[in-house]
Amino acid sequence: MHLLLVGVSHRTAPVELRERLDFQARGVELALQTLAARGSTREAVVLSTCNRAEVYAACDELGHARADLVSFVSDFHAVDRALVAPHVYDLSGLDAARHLFRVAAGLDSLVIGEPQILGQVKDAHTAASDVQTAGPVLNRLFHASFAVGKRVRTETGLGSGTVSVGYAAVALARKIFGDLKGRTVLVVGAGEMGKLTAAHMKSQGVQHVTIVSRTMAHAARTAEAIGGATAAPWEDMDGALGASDIVITATGAAAPILTKARIEAVMRPRRNRPLFIIDIAVPRDVEPAAGEIEQVFLYNIDDLQTTVRVNLARRTSEVARAEAIVGEELEKFGAWFRSRGAIPTVVALRHRFETIRRSELERLDFKLSALPPDARARVDEITRLLVEKLLLTPTEQLKSLGDAETVGAYAEALTRLFGLVHQQADEDTEDAPEREPTSARPSAGSGRPELVERRVEPFSRSKNRGPR
Amino acid sequence: MNFVPLALYAVALVAYAWHFARRHAAAGRSATTCLVAAVLAHAFVIGMQTMEVGQVPVAGATSAISTFVWLLALAYLFTEMTTDERAMGVFILPLLVALQAIPALTPSAEIRSAVLQGPLFGVHVLSLLFAYASFGLACVIGITYVLLFKEIKAKHLGFFYARLPSLQILDRMNQRAIVIGWAFLTIGMIVGGVWAAQARGYAAGDPRVQAMSLQDPKIFVALVCWAVYSFELFAARRIGWGGRRAAYLSAVGFAIVLLNFVPISYFLTKSHNF
Numbered sequence: 001m002h003l004l005l006v007g008v009s010h011r012t013a014p015v016e017l018r019e020r021l022d023f024q025a026r027g028v029e030l031a032l033q034t035l036a037a038r039g040s041t042r043e044a045v046v047l048s049t050c051n052r053a054e055v056y057a058a059c060d061e062l063g064h065a066r067a068d069l070v071s072f073v074s075d076f077h078a079v080d081r082a083l084v085a086p087h088v089y090d091l092s093g094l095d096a097a098r099h100l101f102r103v104a105a106g107l108d109s110l111v112i113g114e115p116q117i118l119g120q121v122k123d124a125h126t127a128a129s130d131v132q133t134a135g136p137v138l139n140r141l142f143h144a145s146f147a148v149g150k151r152v153r154t155e156t157g158l159g160s161g162t163v164s165v166g167y168a169a170v171a172l173a174r175k176i177f178g179d180l181k182g183r184t185v186l187v188v189g190a191g192e193m194g195k196l197t198a199a200h201m202k203s204q205g206v207q208h209v210t211i212v213s214r215t216m217a218h219a220a221r222t223a224e225a226i227g228g229a230t231a232a233p234w235e236d237m238d239g240a241l242g243a244s245d246i247v248i249t250a251t252g253a254a255a256p257i258l259t260k261a262r263i264e265a266v267m268r269p270r271r272n273r274p275l276f277i278i279d280i281a282v283p284r285d286v287e288p289a290a291g292e293i294e295q296v297f298l299y300n301i302d303d304l305q306t307t308v309r310v311n312l313a314r315r316t317s318e319v320a321r322a323e324a325i326v327g328e329e330l331e332k333f334g335a336w337f338r339s340r341g342a343i344p345t346v347v348a349l350r351h352r353f354e355t356i357r358r359s360e361l362e363r364l365d366f367k368l369s370a371l372p373p374d375a376r377a378r379v380d381e382i383t384r385l386l387v388e389k390l391l392l393t394p395t396e397q398l399k400s401l402g403d404a405e406t407v408g409a410y411a412e413a414l415t416r417l418f419g420l421v422h423q424q425a426d427e428d429t430e431d432a433p434e435r436e437p438t439s440a441r442p443s444a445g446s447g448r449p450e451l452v453e454r455r456v457e458p459f460s461r462s463k464n465r466g467p468r
Numbered sequence: 469m470n471f472v473p474l475a476l477y478a479v480a481l482v483a484y485a486w487h488f489a490r491r492h493a494a495a496g497r498s499a500t501t502c503l504v505a506a507v508l509a510h511a512f513v514i515g516m517q518t519m520e521v522g523q524v525p526v527a528g529a530t531s532a533i534s535t536f537v538w539l540l541a542l543a544y545l546f547t548e549m550t551t552d553e554r555a556m557g558v559f560i561l562p563l564l565v566a567l568q569a570i571p572a573l574t575p576s577a578e579i580r581s582a583v584l585q586g587p588l589f590g591v592h593v594l595s596l597l598f599a600y601a602s603f604g605l606a607c608v609i610g611i612t613y614v615l616l617f618k619e620i621k622a623k624h625l626g627f628f629y630a631r632l633p634s635l636q637i638l639d640r641m642n643q644r645a646i647v648i649g650w651a652f653l654t655i656g657m658i659v660g661g662v663w664a665a666q667a668r669g670y671a672a673g674d675p676r677v678q679a680m681s682l683q684d685p686k687i688f689v690a691l692v693c694w695a696v697y698s699f700e701l702f703a704a705r706r707i708g709w710g711g712r713r714a715a716y717l718s719a720v721g722f723a724i725v726l727l728n729f730v731p732i733s734y735f736l737t738k739s740h741n742f
Contacts (some may be wrong), residue, residue: 154493155493160630172620175616175629175635176620176635177635177636271710272708272710274636274711294713295712303623306623307623307625
């Protein structure tokens, strides 16, 4: 089984194309079902965000599946294949796994270390599980990628610090006030910037938003637009200042509205309650000297942008550690993935031994028929255990083989020595515990001759049943 | 015997520092595990000394320090578990290690003087030790508050910004520790006064009992301490002296506590040198 990734991302495709290739427009589930129906892949997961559209697949035949996936992407979105092809990248095997791990870690994001991507990767996997197109290989791969994302988040500073001005303001407010619930925000100025920031604060749990503007009507309109905000007249600003914890100033005034003296007067009755002032107006609305007042934290737009830049630089410096984690997890996944290369051989070997055992028992059936039923059952049990014991070490050895080349050599030798017949359709039975109810190709179940053959009397024992 | 907890505290310090610098979740867990182990070992040592002398070893200055370290470690662990905040450990552990070095390097449990008897004596010592532990915690919280405050004020969001809880939480934790410490300090001092009055009855000839007055440096400095913390509580409630000023006051207060606890106990006091 091969691992394959075909996709476009912000690194390879312009936004116009990414928009047209967005799987979410028509639904990821539909895409997965459409792809499964094409039959070129055995498992599939579609990861679709505004910055990338990627199809992860497990398939038997790499070349064919690769070409078919590109066709699928262009067919599904009704975009000319010639238009898509130059922007598509494809990776296979552990390179595809590494790519997914880097995506989940936020290393491949437009804004490095961006936190939402891990959730999107999880959603992509859930969607595929729902329509049952994720099988043992992709389940394992995606769970490994969740582990990478989680480790990178907790063990490195890659996701630390906010990299957007709005979030930087909220993060600062949290560092000063702890919980934002029950806090009051005052917005001075009814412009677009103030409105956006206030709405952002409200979405982060702030309960009361008051808006003052020189024109009361403007303030009222903006308050209504935000929803749940109240407007106050310009003359009441000092009172509103005294009652609020966070002040956002965004007026078009040419001279500072809030002078140091004015804020000092407001602060006195507040005693020790901190006041966080975010001055996003240019030219500034708040006298810079006001930041000297004890318990006044004054940040203007440049300060916020500086913290954002510092955060970005810090994130970049953490990339090496995140890459190291990706490498470690890739090693683990690689060991598992390589061990799967031996599975067809293991299955064939077991099948061969089981066939010999059954045919021998059948051949001796006339001699055994004189025995009482429980003695016959014991004979069956003993032979079965014998085969199990004989195959135990070879199975373990095969599964722990290092690289594909060695696996190939061993498979070749075993095939010749025992005259094995490989059966692709049975591959998944080795991974029974993690197998999804159905594979990407529901029709695969009919291709299992073993189940039919097993009905040979009197030795009709399932090979999976444990010893009594 | 006090070496074992000292070594464990030192290991915990290294683990907390590692956790603080690199923010490894595993380092944080092992730091807490080390500290719990240190506290258990320390409890065992104190228990053994209790068996040896027949009562809790708090009478002499050295064993009182050991018990204080144990209480402070317990108080810190309680805060860590209730707030799920490990950042403070790296500040509190150096204090634990430094103080625990004293009992580890001096001979173990002194024999309790015959003068020191009655239930009131135990209440006096234990409530004061607990008060000091709270003040120690408040001091450390205050220091971290100032570090974070300075970073935010200077618009230089860096090391502490990424690691410490919010100013609001630090301020509240500091206030709570001060209130608890102040309450126990008050109780301990009143009980001490009552006990001294009783002792004058049955051991009037003892020079130490005679020295128990405001002129004794230990008693005087303890009163200064009480005044500092009372002022801090009053200032926070009446004139809005919270935040940074409260943090500075808790640091000053605890410096006085330490002064009283170590050098004055060993070299200056005439009333408390048991």
